[in-house]
Amino acid sequence: MDVAAIDRGKADLAGHSGSDDLMVGMKSVRVWGTLGWHDIRQRYRRSVIGPFWFTLSTAIMVVVLGALYSTLLHQDVKDYLPYLAVGLVVWGYLSSVANEGCNAFIGAAYLIKQLRIPLTIHVCRIVWRNFVILLHSFPVVVVLLIAFGHWPTLEFLLVPIGLFTLLLHGVWVGVTLGVLCARFRDIPPIVTNLIQVVFFFTPVMWSPEILKDRAWVAEYNPLYHLIETVRAPITGRPIHWESWAWSIGLLIVGFAFSQYLMRRARNRVPYWL
Incomplete structure (x- = not known):
């Protein structure tokens, strides 16, 4: 399946080098798009509801955590559940891209050693797969917004732009971690543990307002701003230009x-695998 998809996109892969690997790889939509869909289909082969298990698991997590933390943090459930849902969905995408990006080239070693194709394709495959998972989880957010009477405003038009920037962020994160982890194999466990720690310092389940004079913990957290570019226009929260400045x-x-x-390092990666 992998080789067949690559064969169909050979015209997009010819004549690349380290200087244009990123551009050629990102333009090969046919290749990494097919491979990403194949990964999802294989993961849920013989499943009744397939990728919609992502939707169900997200719904369960939001309801359980929302009922608990809305009480602990003294938050209004009507506002807190949509806030939490978007935060968890976007965080799930960012953390998965980072963790899987560490093994982007290591896991594709058999292809990298046999075929000279842009390394970025292996990263885009991971990013696209996780972005599809993100989209499968978004119905939970929509249902919660409708259930609690939150209707879209004009700011909602910024959501596609925010999602697109998240897609692009996944590419550079995956390429960076993929190259570094191919060279230094101690980095993947470091990234895994770092993500777990950073989760508690990022306003995913809590709002920066509760920190009062210590809100700078969130304001100087780039992950918070990446989440806000999607969460603010969806939930109707004030959109701060600082979040877009941080993201861009x-x-x-x-x-x-x-x-x-x-x-x-493009030509050295095969020797590191």
């Missing part, structure tokens, strides 16, 4: 750094 600025810096790594 981090996107530029991240792609610049991942491009630097590709130029330096």
